[in-house]
Amino acid sequence: MATEAKKPIRWHIAVFLAPAVLVYTAVMIVPLFGTLQLSLFSADGQTRVFAGLDNFRTLFFDPRWSASFWNALWNNTWFFIIHMLVQNPIGVVLAALLSSPKLRFSAFYRTAIFIPTILSFVIVGFAWKLILSPLWGVAPNLLDLVGLKSLFTPWLGKEEYALTTLGLISVWQFVGIPMMLIYAALLSIPDEVIEAAECDGITGMAQFWKIKLPLILPSIGIISILTFVGNFNAFDLIYSAQGALAGPNFSTDILGTFLYRTFFGFQLQIGDPYMGSTIASMMFFIILAGVCLYLFAVQTRLRRYQF
Amino acid sequence: MSTATQSLPRTVAAHAVLIAYTVIALFPVVVIVINSFKSRNAIFRSPLSPPTAETFDLIGYTTVLRQGDFFLYFQNSFIVTVMSLFLVLLFGAMASFALSEYRFRGNSLMGLYLALGIMIPIRLGTVAILQLMVASGLVNTLTALILVYTAQGLPLAVFILSEFMKQVSDDLKNAGRIDGLSEYRIFFRLVLPLVRPAMATVAVFTMIPIWNDLWFPLILAPSEATKTVTLGAQLFIGQYVTNWNAVLAALSLAILPVLVLYLIFSRQLIRGITSGAVK
Numbered sequence: 331m332a333t334e335a336k337k338p339i340r341w342h343i344a345v346f347l348a349p350a351v352l353v354y355t356a357v358m359i360v361p362l363f364g365t366l367q368l369s370l371f372s373a374d375g376q377t378r379v380f381a382g383l384d385n386f387r388t389l390f391f392d393p394r395w396s397a398s399f400w401n402a403l404w405n406n407t408w409f410f411i412i413h414m415l416v417q418n419p420i421g422v423v424l425a426a427l428l429s430s431p432k433l434r435f436s437a438f439y440r441t442a443i444f445i446p447t448i449l450s451f452v453i454v455g456f457a458w459k460l461i462l463s464p465l466w467g468v469a470p471n472l473l474d475l476v477g478l479k480s481l482f483t484p485w486l487g488k489e490e491y492a493l494t495t496l497g498l499i500s501v502w503q504f505v506g507i508p509m510m511l512i513y514a515a516l517l518s519i520p521d522e523v524i525e526a527a528e529c530d531g532i533t534g535m536a537q538f539w540k541i542k543l544p545l546i547l548p549s550i551g552i553i554s555i556l557t558f559v560g561n562f563n564a565f566d567l568i569y570s571a572q573g574a575l576a577g578p579n580f581s582t583d584i585l586g587t588f589l590y591r592t593f594f595g596f597q598l599q600i601g602d603p604y605m606g607s608t609i610a611s612m613m614f615f616i617i618l619a620g621v622c623l624y625l626f627a628v629q630t631r632l633r634r635y636q637f
Numbered sequence: 638m639s640t641a642t643q644s645l646p647r648t649v650a651a652h653a654v655l656i657a658y659t660v661i662a663l664f665p666v667v668v669i670v671i672n673s674f675k676s677r678n679a680i681f682r683s684p685l686s687p688p689t690a691e692t693f694d695l696i697g698y699t700t701v702l703r704q705g706d707f708f709l710y711f712q713n714s715f716i717v718t719v720m721s722l723f724l725v726l727l728f729g730a731m732a733s734f735a736l737s738e739y740r741f742r743g744n745s746l747m748g749l750y751l752a753l754g755i756m757i758p759i760r761l762g763t764v765a766i767l768q769l770m771v772a773s774g775l776v777n778t779l780t781a782l783i784l785v786y787t788a789q790g791l792p793l794a795v796f797i798l799s800e801f802m803k804q805v806s807d808d809l810k811n812a813g814r815i816d817g818l819s820e821y822r823i824f825f826r827l828v829l830p831l832v833r834p835a836m837a838t839v840a841v842f843t844m845i846p847i848w849n850d851l852w853f854p855l856i857l858a859p860s861e862a863t864k865t866v867t868l869g870a871q872l873f874i875g876q877y878v879t880n881w882n883a884v885l886a887a888l889s890l891a892i893l894p895v896l897v898l899y900l901i902f903s904r905q906l907i908r909g910i911t912s913g914a915v916k
Contacts, residue, residue: 340739340741342819342821343735343739343741345821346731346734346735346824347731347732347735347736349731349732350729350731350732350751350791350795351732353724353784353788354788354791356769356788357759357766357784357785357788358754358759358762358788358789360765360769361762361763361765361766361769362757362759362761362762362765363765364762364765364768364769365762365763420658424658427651427654427655432648433648433651433652435652439655440907442659442663443659443662444906445662445663445899446666448845448895449666449849449895450849450851450870450891450895451851452849452851452867452871452874452891453892456874456884456888457665457666457668458665460881460885461665466680466681466684467681467684471684472685502661502662510907559756563758563760563761565851566850566851566852570851570871586760593764594856603764603767603768606764607764607765610764611761613761614757617756617757617758617761618757621756621757
């Protein structure tokens, strides 16, 4: 101990920080870089050999791999687009309705609409699989009630609808999050601003578009990036509803399921940790690019209003 | 108050939209739970009606309890969730106290380093995590899951708790120092009790993804003895896919504990989301 030094080493700071930093570094940061590093190697029999960017070349240009990769990437992008186009507008509408000052039962609505968000993907995947199943007939019966029975097809079993259906199921599950965050943002708008708008005769829809929406844009930005990270890292819902093969005919394959199949193998293909790491690294770069784009391009341009 | 925002048709329309969406949100859950209490014939004949005296049947639940080892799965999930939660809260609170209380070189860099994990999902490191667990002999142990979930939960916990730690009054801590309390005592005796509400919020946020996770149990601990409820339900349903009673009962059993916990803590959760977002 440096008892004579002017500033003794403050060991307690190290003690407070050490457990969190050690666990976080050992289980998260080191494996993350380990995975990035593994993507540069390949197996030669039992030994590991340095392969440079060969794995990435295989992933992009080898016809067997690139078709699956681009398919998964495109599906993932479509999955994200569905969320942005459906989940966020519904979230904004629900939040706007909930935040009107004299609405009764708003606590009940809030609690109820958030329930799907707390359920596990496994429950959600199977529950919807059963409901949409043509064997059980809940969905056709319901459509029959409104006279639209002819519209029913086994959505999850058809290549052209399956991914969109799963996207909408995921939206159903997660709409609670944008709803809550925007609700919070709307509540934080001071009354004076709203009153000033009303004095100027801006009410109702005009008030929402001209006053409230610009004020909640930063929240919509945060929700978008959270959705982006969540979607490009999704796996559980597709795996529970469609299995590791992401059927029918890989039409619901996203990067998460592609990574799982590559890493662990399926049917006749043996698992390959090196190609698995390559896909994980691609997911890392995609997510990193999205986060950087958000931090540097979107967040700095959004005007934040201080009250 | 303007009359336009309070007019009756507007209020009715708002309630109509909210009720419609509430029905959409709850309908699948309700259908699963009511049908799990019905006999096989009734499930198919009238899926939308609640169980009556004739159609009431617990065959699904008895199958699940006889075939799947659900008590063990519940126990595993419970151990993993509670232990990870405890470690996230303890380590997270300690680290955020250090970051918010003391000025030292590299403070903000450390904060940034710990915050990285909020945006970059831990799943991307799965390949190397599995190798690490194989190398240390932790595959198919609950310890592996606890370690991973602790690392996963820490970044958000440190981020949220730091905000709250900053609000604890300096006078109180300095009074403690004058009375000769060590820094550790100041943290455990003075600061921790004051940030308890924030800890509860973090607990709810951390708990739900851990309890619901399928990826890491599937990869790190798929053995019979270490299965969690989520994985157990997934495999059970895959295996009994034609036994509708059992599938519906297994789903209901997986829904109910989370639902009960949510209804108890929902106020905490909602307050947490709304206070965290308003900043």
